[in-house]
Amino acid sequence: MAATFFRRLSTAAPAAFNNAFVGQPKSGFAGFRCAAIAAVAGGMGTYYFSESNLVHLDQINEETDPKIALKPDKWLEFKLQDTARVSHNTHLFRFSFDPNEKLGLDVASCILTRAPLGQDAEGKTKYVIRPYTPISDPDAKGYFDLLVKVYPEGKMSQHFASLKPGDVVEVKGPIEKLRYSPNMKKHIGMIAGGTGITPMLQVIEAILKNPDDKTQVSLLYANVSPDDILLKQKLDILAASHPNLKVFYTVDNPTKTWKGGAGYISKIWSQKAYPLLLKILSSLYAVHPV
Numbered sequence: 001m002a003a004t005f006f007r008r009l010s011t012a013a014p015a016a017f018n019n020a021f022v023g024q025p026k027s028g029f030a031g032f033r034c035a036a037i038a039a040v041a042g043g044m045g046t047y048y049f050s051e052s053n054l055v056h057l058d059q060i061n062e063e064t065d066p067k068i069a070l071k072p073d074k075w076l077e078f079k080l081q082d083t084a085r086v087s088h089n090t091h092l093f094r095f096s097f098d099p100n101e102k103l104g105l106d107v108a109s110c111i112l113t114r115a116p117l118g119q120d121a122e123g124k125t126k127y128v129i130r131p132y133t134p135i136s137d138p139d140a141k142g143y144f145d146l147l148v149k150v151y152p153e154g155k156m157s158q159h160f161a162s163l164k165p166g167d168v169v170e171v172k173g174p175i176e177k178l179r180y181s182p183n184m185k186k187h188i189g190m191i192a193g194g195t196g197i198t199p200m201l202q203v204i205e206a207i208l209k210n211p212d213d214k215t216q217v218s219l220l221y222a223n224v225s226p227d228d229i230l231l232k233q234k235l236d237i238l239a240a241s242h243p244n245l246k247v248f249y250t251v252d253n254p255t256k257t258w259k260g261g262a263g264y265i266s267k268i269w270s271q272k273a274y275p276l277l278l279k280i281l282s283s284l285y286a287v288h289p290v
């Protein structure tokens with residue numbers, strides 16, 4: 001199932017990505033007016049699959065007034081189209097809707113999901129409600145993707161894990177977290193852990209798909225081990241093909257097979273420098289938790 005899903009995603013990959021891995025960006029924090037965005041959602045995630053085929057930009061919708069699938073004040077059912085395992089505890093879920101509509105998500109926003117969770121004393125349905133951050137192109141028509149870490153005792157994430165294609169989840173939104181506009185900052189510093197990468201991806205992809213947006217992005221992505229780095233291949237390809245994106249990884253437990261490479265920050269560096277970097281960023285620039 002996963003293979004089919006990603007084959008489909010790969011067909012959406014633009015030719016530009018065939019020539020990925022060119023030119024490392026040269027950028028730094030000094031000398032720029034910066035913004036810093038930090039997010040750690042749902043703890044630390046893990047990851048393993050070849051997700052080069054996940055690198056895709058969906059067709060840009062030229063319509064001026066496309067129909068919107070989401071409603072901010074109404075729970076609507078969205079059908080699970082497909083799932084794919086990203087790591088031992090993190091999965092990608094694609095939900096579909098009318099192919100003439102787009103989701104209606106401004107960057108950066110999340111959605112609310114809800115699932116029935118038994119009944120109360122009066123026999124009314126109880127619900128679990130959790131926010132998630134779509135990582136598909138907001139201009140994509142007919143579908144959206146969620147990257148969800150499944151917790152062993154997690155109410156909603158276990159519900160996600162139990163879903164089969166054709167099942168529905170109720171969704172409401174969007175909820176705006178940070179209104180991004182092109183070139184609003186010269187340089188954005190992002191610090192993310194685990195599934196906290198999802199809002200970063202929304203902003204990064206909005207910047208990279210707009211040739212008029214000259215914003216520099218420096219992402220520091222923290223995980224427990226190399227295998228926990230979610231969507232690493234996608235991030236590496238995006239960084240290699242866009243000089244204005246620089247990605248650094250830090251892991252608490254580097255393995256013997258972990259070769260590091262460009263952008264890798266060692267455990268020692270991360271233990272000493274990561275808190276310092278965070279402190280400097282927080283004191284010098286506006287920090288917007290997402």
Ligand SMILES: Cc1cc2nc3c(=O)[nH]c(=O)nc-3n(C[C@H](O)[C@H](O)[C@H](O)COP(=O)(O)OP(=O)(O)OC[C@H]3O[C@@H](n4cnc5c(N)ncnc54)[C@H](O)[C@@H]3O)c2cc1C
Pocket residue numbers: 041042110128130131132133134146147148149150151152153154155156157158195198199290
């Ligand atoms: C704006 C926003 C965006 C988000 N986007 C994403 C996203 O894109 N992807 C993503 O994966 N997550 C995202 N999250 C996190 C997500 O909303 C959920 O918090 C997460 O999926 C866990 O929900 P759950 O119902 O599965 O787990 P919960 O039932 O809430 O439990 C979470 C963990 O806490 C433990 N736990 C629960 N209750 C207790 C207790 N009483 N004592 C001790 N431990 C307990 C559980 O065992 C589990 O390990 C986002 C959060 C926010 C706020």
